[in-house]
Amino acid sequence: MTSKSVLLLVSFIVVSSVMGAKYIFLVNAPPDSVMGVSHSLACPCECPMVLEDCHMSCGLQWKNQIGEKLTAGLAKDDIVAYFYKRYGSESLLTPAQRFAGKWYQVSRGGYPVKDMVLFGMIVLVWTALLNTVLVMGKEKLQSLTKK
Amino acid sequence: MRVIAGIIVILFPVIAFGAEGRVLIPAGTALIGTDMESLSSQLGDARAKPDWYKDETPSKKIAVEAFLIDVTEVTNERYKSIAKDHSFPQNLTKYAAVNVQWDDADRFCKAVGGRLPTEVEWEYAARGPKGLIFPWGNDFYPRNVIYMDSAGEKPGLTVGSYDQESSGANLLGGGAPVATLEEGKSPFGLYDMAGGVWEWVDTWYDEARGLRTLKGGSWLTPLASVRSATRLADYPSRIFNDYGFRCAYNAE
Structure with missing residues (x-):
């Protein structure tokens, strides 16, 4: 399993937990x-x-x-x-x-179509962000090791 | 002397209960409502919030004039004798009349020479001079009442098939003929003051919002709502298959 797949899975679990809790427990109306x-x-x-x-x-x-x-x-x-x-x-x-x-x-x-679209977008954005942070962190670590 | 005593004993049921099943409630001091401190211990369900019942707090002592009140709720048979268009399943003649609006209940009581009881009168008649929590005492006994958990305990309870059903229709349970639960009688000998059907009274719950008061709980309600102090608010135009009534009469 590639690191990107793991990240995507983690993102999916985290975001689905948050969105699921929101859908189940939070009131969407006044x-x-x-x-x-x-x-x-x-x-x-x-x-x-x-x-x-x-x-x-x-x-x-x-x-x-x-x-x-x-x-x-x-x-x-x-x-x-x-x-x-x-x-x-x-x-x-x-x-x-x-x-x-x-x-x-x-x-x-x-x-809940609106929530599901939002959910998909959040998963993708969150995964991309996490990936960027990890890649940047890895590069930073490598540059520090070289020095 | 013995002859006089004998005559009184013979005539007592006629004087006290009358020909139409009324009982004389003597003048006295009624203990109405509940104190907030004792409310949570009376609700019997951890999910029932005392705040939901705070409309019955605090308890009060109120002087009550003597009056008469029906021993049972008005039955389908009796209601039909005045309200000719009242429809009900033919096997439920001795059951409390339900699906009756406040105005119709008020009109019926006036037609038979009475009126709806006030909330204070109703609560006094249910709780007696000692201000009991339930009509029969301060401890809850499921056998004395028809409420939401009675479906399994008292087989044969029936909702009936009314022309105008209401939201309780899908829940288990139902009523029983009036005056069947001897041990559930109030200190004044009234039947079904707890559970069975909610009873309209002649007291506004919130006049500005047009809400009338109902008392006593019904076959659908939890333990907390069959306490005699419980107050329910609803619009007088509402008809439900657990809203009924009984009449009161001036003593003179």
């Missing part, structure tokens, strides 16, 4: 928006999805309720509290459930 609140809730339908990705009728019903409550001026925490009071932990996500939900979303074709 917290006081339907998607921002939906990010914290589980889909109530017969699927393991995060509510923000769920487009089944029962999921849309919950999103509609979230929208109405936001319009009335309720904050994200008030809305999450409402869902917990009504449905308990069924409405919440553990980190494992969130991971499973996002994996389910990706595996059924719900690819």
Whole structure:
């Protein structure tokens, strides 16, 4: 395996970890928006999805309720509290459930295209930078050794 | 003297419970709400944040006038007798009427000579003079209540197939006929004040935002929400298959 392949692999692992964590755990929408609140809730339908990705009728019903409550001026925490009071932990996500939900979303074709393009670009740029730094470092080291 | 005592004993159920299943709640001091310090120990789920229930804090003592209240939630059968267009599965006549808007519940209660109870009246009727956490006491007993974990424990609970289903339809569980859980009665003898269905009360949760208060938790809710102090806010136009009600009546 060449050093460039190793670098590319390392870059891939590092960037995919960061991007994956961002995709799974970080909210891509403002917290006081339907998607921002939906990010914290589980889909109530017969699927393991995060509510923000769920487009089944029962999921849309919950999103509609979230929208109405936001319009009335309720904050994200008030809305999450409402869902917990009504449905308990069924409405919440553990980190494992969130991971499973996002994996389910990706595996059924719900690819986050924008994030994936960004991911590819970051991997390439990061690898190139790392490669340049290592090559320059190696040359510097060789010149020092010659002296 | 014995004759008088005998007559009182015979007449007591009629005086206290009435012909339509009402119970007289005597005037007294109601302990309402919960103190923040004791809240986290009452929630029973590490994932439930005390902040989500802070709307019931702090606890207060409020004087309550005597009033009467239904022993059970209004059933489908009873509701249909006034609200002729109410539809429900025919095997659920003795179940609490659900999918009822606040306005319709209020209209029904007025039609039978009553009104919806206020939140203070409801909570007093549920917790009794001692201000219990649950209607039956301060410790939680799953057998006394129909809540989210009852699906496995009480086989036969059913959601039913309503014309207008709601978001709980995909979750396991469901209701049971009213007044089936004897051990879950409140100190005043009321059934199903915890779990079963949420009950509309005649108190605004947030008038500016148009939110009404619901009490008691339902077959969908966690342990934390079947505590009698729990408050839920929702729009009066909402219909859900776990939103019902019972009526109160002035004592005079």
